[in-house]
Amino acid sequence: MPLYSQIIQYVLSGITIGSVYAIIALGFNIIYNSTSIINFAQGEFVMLGGLTMIFFTVMLKFPLVIGFPLTVLVLTLIGIIMERFAISPIKKPTVVTLIIVTIAVSILFKGIAMLVWGKDTHFLPPFSGEKGIAFMGASLNPQYIWVVGITVVVVVLLSVFFKYTIIGKAMTACAVNRTAASLMGINVKRMVLLSFALSAAIGGIAGIIITPITLMSYDNGAILGLKGFGAAVLGGLGNFYGAIFAGLLLGVMESLGAGLVHSGYKDAIALLVLLLVLFIKPSGIFGVTEASGFKKF
Amino acid sequence: MDKKDSLTLLILTVCLVIFPFIVTNTYYISTMVFVGINGIIAIGLSLLMGYAGQISIGHAAFFGLGAYTSAVLTAKLGFHPWGAFFLGILLSSCIALIIGIPSLKLKGHYLAMATLGFGEITYIVFNELTDITGGPSGIGDIPKISLAGYTMNTDIKYYFFVWAFLLLILTFSLNLIHSRIGRALRSIHDSEVAANAMGINTGKLKIQVFMISAVFGSVAGSLYTHYVTFVSPSSFGLFFSILLVMMVVIGGMHSVWGALIGAALLTILPEFLRALKDFEIFVYGSVLLLIMIFLPRGLIGGLEYLFNRLIKKV
Numbered sequence A: 001m002p003l004y005s006q007i008i009q010y011v012l013s014g015i016t017i018g019s020v021y022a023i024i025a026l027g028f029n030i031i032y033n034s035t036s037i038i039n040f041a042q043g044e045f046v047m048l049g050g051l052t053m054i055f056f057t058v059m060l061k062f063p064l065v066i067g068f069p070l071t072v073l074v075l076t077l078i079g080i081i082m083e084r085f086a087i088s089p090i091k092k093p094t095v096v097t098l099i100i101v102t103i104a105v106s107i108l109f110k111g112i113a114m115l116v117w118g119k120d121t122h123f124l125p126p127f128s129g130e131k132g133i134a135f136m137g138a139s140l141n142p143q144y145i146w147v148v149g150i151t152v153v154v155v156v157l158l159s160v161f162f163k164y165t166i167i168g169k170a171m172t173a174c175a176v177n178r179t180a181a182s183l184m185g186i187n188v189k190r191m192v193l194l195s196f197a198l199s200a201a202i203g204g205i206a207g208i209i210i211t212p213i214t215l216m217s218y219d220n221g222a223i224l225g226l227k228g229f230g231a232a233v234l235g236g237l238g239n240f241y242g243a244i245f246a247g248l249l250l251g252v253m254e255s256l257g258a259g260l261v262h263s264g265y266k267d268a269i270a271l272l273v274l275l276l277v278l279f280i281k282p283s284g285i286f287g288v289t290e291a292s293g294f295k296k297f
Numbered sequence B: 001m002d003k004k005d006s007l008t009l010l011i012l013t014v015c016l017v018i019f020p021f022i023v024t025n026t027y028y029i030s031t032m033v034f035v036g037i038n039g040i041i042a043i044g045l046s047l048l049m050g051y052a053g054q055i056s057i058g059h060a061a062f063f064g065l066g067a068y069t070s071a072v073l074t075a076k077l078g079f080h081p082w083g084a085f086f087l088g089i090l091l092s093s094c095i096a097l098i099i100g101i102p103s104l105k106l107k108g109h110y111l112a113m114a115t116l117g118f119g120e121i122t123y124i125v126f127n128e129l130t131d132i133t134g135g136p137s138g139i140g141d142i143p144k145i146s147l148a149g150y151t152m153n154t155d156i157k158y159y160f161f162v163w164a165f166l167l168l169i170l171t172f173s174l175n176l177i178h179s180r181i182g183r184a185l186r187s188i189h190d191s192e193v194a195a196n197a198m199g200i201n202t203g204k205l206k207i208q209v210f211m212i213s214a215v216f217g218s219v220a221g222s223l224y225t226h227y228v229t230f231v232s233p234s235s236f237g238l239f240f241s242i243l244l245v246m247m248v249v250i251g252g253m254h255s256v257w258g259a260l261i262g263a264a265l266l267t268i269l270p271e272f273l274r275a276l277k278d279f280e281i282f283v284y285g286s287v288l289l290l291i292m293i294f295l296p297r298g299l300i301g302g303l304e305y306l307f308n309r310l311i312k313k314v
Helices: A003-035 A042-059 A064-087 A095-117 A142-164 A166-176 A178-183 A188-214 A221-234 A240-261 A263-280 A289-294 B003-022 B026-051 B060-076 B081-103 B108-128 B155-177 B180-190 B192-197 B202-228 B238-251 B256-294 B298-313
Strands: A133-135 A138-140
Touching: A003 A042, A003 A138, A003 A142, A003 A166, A003 A188, A003 A221, A003 A240, A042 A064, A042 A095, A042 A188, A042 A221, A064 A095, A064 A188, A095 A221, A095 B238, A095 B256, A138 A142, A142 A166, A142 A188, A142 A240, A166 A178, A166 A188, A178 A188, A221 A240, A221 A263, A221 B108, A221 B238, A240 A263, A263 B081, A263 B108, B003 B155, B026 B155, B026 B180, B026 B202, B026 B238, B026 B256, B060 B081, B060 B108, B060 B202, B060 B238, B081 B108, B081 B202, B108 B238, B155 B180, B155 B202, B155 B256, B180 B192, B180 B202, B192 B202, B238 B256, B238 B298, B256 B298
Parallel strands: none
Antiparallel strands: A133 A138
16 A cells, blocks of 8 residues: 555544544533543443443344444443442542542443453444445545534534533533532533533443454553543643644544554653643643643642 | 651551561561552551642552662662662653653642543553563562661561651651641642742642652562562553552541551552442442442541540540
8 A cells, every 4th residue: 555545544543533532522521621530431432332232232132323322321320320329429528539420430430340241341342344445545434424423523512512402501501610500500510410411421322332353351441541531631631622623633643653653652642742732831722721720639 | 746646657657566576467467468468558648638738649650660670770770679670760750750741730620630641651651661661471589678688588587677767758658748748738639829928939849749659659669579579561550540549548548647548448448348249339339339438538537536426425
């Protein structure tokens, strides 16, 4: 394969994996905006999404159109349960306590997933076959189109939700100023619950679409969460479009790094760029300096 | 160090000396060695987190740097263990300085991400620099360390060796906290702006504490290497960094004693849970969650509360 088609191949797979990082980053941002918590269990939502989808479509043989919404529903419930039983019982929350709580929850999820699905890596068949489509000298896996397409749908739906619905606007208000929002009659606690439900649901979607490409096992959550967190920080925490851009950037860099430099160093290259960006602009590419100093430990 | 600290330190020392005479099982002694090693890093991290108010989710990297410096220099290049030990300290503090200057300008979650990234990069380098580090299969046959003619070749000897180090580091940290520097650090934790306004060079101080905690990490790493005589990257990954943060928070972030208690709990607990086999991770996660829900100020905060109530009743 000539170099330029190779590069196209890497960029294509980079955009695909980057879309997933972008969705995970959006999940981080939704919770961060309403609570200023970094939810370290975000990656576990992705893992649970993938494995739940496998349970419905592979083990129970449900068709995709039923398995998909069912999985999203299950994940939404998991998000609600997490908020009710782990986050809301904390009496005097500090940022560090909440971080440790979400880490504890992520260990718990991992433990449950191991009990339910075992230690094996599970396979989910691609949504529409595996036959590659020729594209500018590179081969395009049809699942890539599904991933990017669903990501676009998720992004559009989320921006419509935050801009045009009353609940979405209320959540945005909480993100801007929680005290002011509660003075305007917004039930902040309900918004927090909702943000966990929403975040778990889109984490689940990320898991469903990536599993046919990368497979899924109980311990895959952490690394996916890490990349998503990286994208969220790189884009400026809480910044909606920043997260999408940074997710794609991280994905493409990682893929090019793995293909052209050395596959062992692919994560290191992505992280190195992330560190450099942070050192030059400490609040992420699109972040505001004030915001980065505001919510401290 | 105040009176209460000196007294606790004395009681701890006595308990530690008596312990191996009561418990002769080498398995427990060996677990205690690991408590000591983890305790040393946790104390350093608690200085950084609890006092200077800066989080680091990459401290396993300094532990790894110490461990690998000792391993590579002694097993492959025939250095004297103590020479490697001090070179590890030197390397860790230099890297802490280089990483610390840009990182510690970051705040909150951005700092968390930067240290996390640094930790991961170090971990990847340990894995990929196969010529030097042996890659994923690691380095074996690392010689034992000796002190004043005694080779630390049994669990009991190593137990005393590690805990002597820990007590030294603990005394140093307690003195540091109650010094002018310690007060300055706590002021940074409460408000960096106010600390700056009071004429404290917060930037310099944060980097110094970061370097101190890196040195503690490196010391623990070298001690670990000469105890298990084998290193591989898997001991120095993200999970261990997170575990260290949990030790500090679960023990009680605002006290170095808390860090020690946290290190003890999170080192001993998995040993007991191992009997549960597949339920191990599940129970481990549940215990952590319950501690954080019911004792948000950590174990030491909970103990203080109980103690105060007891005194009131008496």
